[in-house]
Amino acid sequence: MTDVAVLGGGLAGTTLAWQLHARGVRFRLYDRGEVAHPHSASRVAAGLLTPVTGQRPALSWRFDELAPVAWAFYARVEALTGAKFFHPGPMVRLFHTPEERVLMTERAATRFAGHVEVTDEPLDPAAFAMPHGGAVMQHAARLDVPEYLRASHAFFARHDAYEQAEVAVTTDIAATLGAKRVAFCQGYALNPLFPGVKFDASKGEILALRIPGLTEDRTVNRHGQWLTRVGPEAYRAGSTYDRAALDDTPTPAGRARILEALTRSLRLPVEVTDHVAAVRPIIDDSRPLVMTHPDNPAWSYFNGLGSKGALTAPFFAAMLAGHLAPPQANPGERPT
Ligand SMILES: Cc1cc2nc3c(=O)[nH]c(=O)nc-3n(C[C@H](O)[C@H](O)[C@H](O)COP(=O)(O)OP(=O)(O)OC[C@H]3O[C@@H](n4cnc5c(N)ncnc54)[C@H](O)[C@@H]3O)c2cc1C
CATH class of the missing domain: 3.50.50.60 (FAD/NAD(P)-binding domain)
Structure with missing residues (x-):
């Protein structure tokens, strides 16, 4: 027993x-x-761990309490298994509007202190359009x-x-x-x-992409949509939220939504290599x-x-x- x-x-x-x-x-x-x-x-x-989230940016729920436990936990499991799946590193948030920049600048000095630094050009301008600048977020990570x-x-x-x-x-x-x-x-x-x-579940779709010439290895987030590197020139982008169809079937509408959001900031051509969907267990x-x-x-x-x-x-x-x-x-x- x-x-x-x-x-x-x-x-x-x-x-x-x-x-x-x-x-x-x-x-x-x-x-x-x-x-x-x-x-x-x-x-x-996607497995992203993000300190500041939401279209009206807020510190992720209980982040300062949950993050140290998560970081130590994944490091311990990596040591026990000998595998590598936890990838800590900064994340870039591109501002969607001038108002978002004002709000983030104000909060970078107060409630996001130590997590966020606002900057004009956080990414390579040849690869990304960023008319309102962005912020570099520390204490982020990706769990494979x-x-x-x-x-x-x-x-x-x-x-x-x-x-x-x-x-x-x-x-x-x-x-x-x-x-x-x-x-x-x-x-x-x-x-x-x-x-x-x-x-109160929500279906999400994600695209796997090949982006020739892109070397950015920090996750980029803009207006709730992210792009994250998983290998040389290999990225994932997403994701959608759909509460109507709770299944794991990728849709043309989901693909179009992700690509449309991505091309608002990414200047390079992309090739879709895979498209997946699943249901988030939200209660x-x-x-x-x-x-x-x-x-x-x-x-x-x-x-x-x-x-x-x-x-x-x-x-x-x-x-x-x-x-x-x-x-x-x-x-x-x-x-x-
Ligand atoms: C598109 C998308 C993007 C996401 N992005 C992120 C992100 O960036 N960061 C983040 O933190 N989270 C993200 N999530 C959320 C995250 O995936 C979930 O919070 C988490 O995976 C839920 O894990 P779970 O174990 O509760 O459920 P599941 O992953 O569904 O696991 C349940 C497991 O139980 C098994 N099972 C169920 N019933 C039985 C049975 N009767 N017998 C045997 N096995 C059974 C299933 O086969 C399954 O393997 C995302 C989710 C989606 C869909």
Whole structure:
């Protein structure tokens, strides 16, 4: 018998598995796998961690508290797996209007102090148009989420703690999986054991691009649209928000929207090499949801990572793992 069965090996479940591993809890992680489910949110995500977000710029929710946990967490998993998937580095925000520049200049000296520096020409003018200038944001990063999942699942498989399987969600799931507890981390999926959870999900599309001649390796963000480098002359751009069609089918309209936004600032021709879509698991107020079932303390739920899972997952997975760890494995915590 294992202590915790973790159902779902996306960002939420995989990060929870690491946080259980760190506390010496016996766990087993179950996931459909990359071949069966290539367009999960985690396998499509850009994986950007951004200190200042929003069209009216604001410090990302609890950034100063969440970021140190995330940075330390991904560095530790890289050391344990020997893989490289976390890429910290500055990000450039191009201003969309003169008003945005005024607002950012004001905030760079106050609430964004230490995170943002406003400048006239943050990028190569031969490659980008930037009539209103921009800002360089420190403390940003990109998590290569598919690589993080692959390296993590391979590590857990070597320790006999990962299984590629489609698991049926039933009331006797703990007994079926031979676990004392089950943590449900299924992303955008209705779970009959948690019928009260309401999603406010949003589909997102992303283009993979080849941009000959472009060498910029900082992520560029303009008016909510980003361009991020993933290899020599290889970039990704996106993403769209669509609450109407919640599926993983890329659309011509999504492609056109991303390209149109990109060509407002990028001066170089692009070649589309791939186009993907997935559904972001957003729950009601766009905040992570960590809970234990009101009638069955053996069932936990970790979901609602929304559009910021790379930043929030390590902190909230640690919170749940602390709760799931038996007292002898984590003397500071008292599980219910
Ligand atoms: C277009 C797009 C862009 C994004 N960009 C960013 C970004 O820049 N930064 C950021 O931080 N976040 C971003 N996100 C959001 C991020 O992807 C999500 O917050 C995160 O991936 C959610 O992870 P999850 O584990 O909750 O869900 P998922 O990734 O959906 O993982 C759930 C997993 O559970 C498995 N599963 C479910 N049910 C079962 C079952 N019964 N049996 C076995 N396995 C099961 C699934 O196969 C899947 O692998 C983006 C998302 C999208 C769609």
